[in-house]
Amino acid sequence: MTTDVLEQPATVLPVAGNGPETRRSTSTVHASDLLALAGAAAGSLSLTALLFVWVAPFDSVLGFVVVAYLCFLGLYATLVSFDEDGPAVRDKVAAVVWQSLALLLLGALVMVVAFTLWRGRSALVHLNFFTEDMSSTGPLEPLSKGGMVHAIVGTLWQIAISLLVTVPLGLSCAVFLNEVPGRYARFVRTIVEAMTALPSIVAGLFIYATVILMLGFDKSGLAAALALSVMMLPIIIRAADVVLRLVPGSLREASYALGASRWRTVWTVVLPTARSGLTTAVILGTARGIGETSPVLLTSGVNAGLNADPFNGPQISLPLATFDLVRSPQPSFIVRGFGTAALLMALVLLLFVLARVAGGRGPGELTRGQRHRRVLASRRDVQRMSARARRPHPPTGARHRPAADRSGPNPA
Numbered sequence: 001m002t003t004d005v006l007e008q009p010a011t012v013l014p015v016a017g018n019g020p021e022t023r024r025s026t027s028t029v030h031a032s033d034l035l036a037l038a039g040a041a042a043g044s045l046s047l048t049a050l051l052f053v054w055v056a057p058f059d060s061v062l063g064f065v066v067v068a069y070l071c072f073l074g075l076y077a078t079l080v081s082f083d084e085d086g087p088a089v090r091d092k093v094a095a096v097v098w099q100s101l102a103l104l105l106l107g108a109l110v111m112v113v114a115f116t117l118w119r120g121r122s123a124l125v126h127l128n129f130f131t132e133d134m135s136s137t138g139p140l141e142p143l144s145k146g147g148m149v150h151a152i153v154g155t156l157w158q159i160a161i162s163l164l165v166t167v168p169l170g171l172s173c174a175v176f177l178n179e180v181p182g183r184y185a186r187f188v189r190t191i192v193e194a195m196t197a198l199p200s201i202v203a204g205l206f207i208y209a210t211v212i213l214m215l216g217f218d219k220s221g222l223a224a225a226l227a228l229s230v231m232m233l234p235i236i237i238r239a240a241d242v243v244l245r246l247v248p249g250s251l252r253e254a255s256y257a258l259g260a261s262r263w264r265t266v267w268t269v270v271l272p273t274a275r276s277g278l279t280t281a282v283i284l285g286t287a288r289g290i291g292e293t294s295p296v297l298l299t300s301g302v303n304a305g306l307n308a309d310p311f312n313g314p315q316i317s318l319p320l321a322t323f324d325l326v327r328s329p330q331p332s333f334i335v336r337g338f339g340t341a342a343l344l345m346a347l348v349l350l351l352f353v354l355a356r357v358a359g360g361r362g363p364g365e366l367t368r369g370q371r372h373r374r375v376l377a378s379r380r381d382v383q384r385m386s387a388r389a390r391r392p393h394p395p396t397g398a399r400h401r402p403a404a405d406r407s408g409p410n411p412a
Contacts, residue, residue: 033092036079044071073097116341123339130343135305139330148340150306151321154221155347157310158300158317159290161225162232166289167282170236174281175266177237178244189241195234203230204295212299219301221310224317227295232285239284243277244270283355290348293319318344 048068052058077093084092122143123129129147137146173192177185207227211217247270255265271278301314302324309315316324318340325337 032083033080036076037096039079040072040076043075044068047071069100113345116338116345120335120338120340120342123335124342129336129339133304133306137304139328139333141332143332143335146336148318148321148336148343150303151316151318151340152343152347153306153308154300154310154315155290155317155319155344157221157308157315158225158228158296159286159351161222161310162228162289163282163286165225165229166232166236166285170233170281170285171240171271171278173237174240174244175270177241178270179262179266192234192237192241196238198231198234200231200292201294201298203227204298206230207295208298218312219299219314220312221300221307221315224296224300224315225310227299228289228292231292231295232289235288236281236285239281240274240278243274243281246277247273279355283352286351286355287348290351291319291344293323296320297323318347 045068048064048071051067052064058064073093073096076096077089080089080092117124126144126147128144130152131149132145132147133150134146134148135150173188177189177192204227207223207230211223211226212219217223251269251273252265255269256262260268296317297320300316300320302320303314303316307313307315322337322340322344325333325340328334328337
């Protein structure tokens with residue numbers, strides 16, 4: 001036993017003076033990874049081209065892409081396995097898969113936006129496209145005449161009315177589902193989750209049957225806004241419900257400990273904490289409603305002139321105008337349709353930016369105007385306290401003398 005202990009090597013301490021320690025790289029991307037990616041890409045393209053050209057000639061572009069991608073994954077896993085073990089190989093292959101899928105989705109999005117802008121460029125370069133309507137423009141008129149101002153106004157009116165309806169109802173319902181649990185809340189949550197998959201044509205038929213046929217209203221922007229509200233409401237409720245669940249329970253408990261009521265806690269603690277998430281919920285609902293065509297087609301009607309009154313007469317929107325123009329056989333109308341689609345994308349982007357500016361602040365974060373008002377209030381408090389400190393005080397004896405002594409001799 002003693003001999004075994006003595007034969008063990010002694011601990012070797014680091015020798016000082018050998019220079020600074022070599023800095024280790026903490027980056028997740030190494031040169032070997034880049035070389036493996038390049039080699040796998042070149043090898044997959046070569047093997048796929050050999051297979052599709054020499055071995056078995058195919059003419060399917062989609063098949064070429066799929067086979068090349070599968071070969072790329074196999075070659076990349078093989079090259080990485082030379083330097084890494086099994087778990088690291090699986091991890092890197094999975095990272096390449098989800099990064100390539102993200103790149104594919106980004107490429108598809110860029111392609112859609114670029115294709116729409118390219119096809120509608122001839123209409124977008126004319127100022128009249130943004131300032132005129134189509135009331136006096138025929139199918140053979142050049143692009144220098146006519147515009148989409150009537151569709152822009154219709155979309156803004158309809159989405160504004162829809163937001164006025166859905167934002168209070170959606171946020172109130174989400175607060176109810178979180179603050180008043182029970183059987184009825186579970187029933188409402190089930191109905192909301194089922195309505196998120198409601199086809200848009202069903203929402204349009206519902207408003208068409210109830211508002212237009214049963215109540216006798218004409219097709220108008222208001223009817224279209226109600227149809228869009230049916231589509232937007234479950235999206236806002238579901239997203240806001242998830243966001244409100246993420247508010248820490250300790251904040252509610254602290255508010256209750258200070259004596260606040262439940263609804264006071266919701267108004268001053270829960271909603272401000274979840275403001276950015278609630279903004280995202282409204283953005284999701286707006287994105288669902290602003291691009292709908294079939295509910296608007298059934299409820300708003302089609303008009304070629306400007307109608308700024310959403311309560312009377314047909315009022316077209318940008319999605320409906322795009323649908324109506326693109327299905328025309330005239331090339332000028334098709335170009336105007338793609339230009340209208342580009343306008344719709346720009347309008348959606350603008351609404352998203354405004355929503356982020358309005359509700360993107362974190363909990364407790366003040367705007368510039370609120371900070372300025374706080375500073376002014378603090379200055380007024382300092383001036384008031386300074387004036388009170390400079391005010392002359394009565395003598396100590398007079399301040400503590402009884403009231404009967406300060407009133408003078410007794411008349412009796």
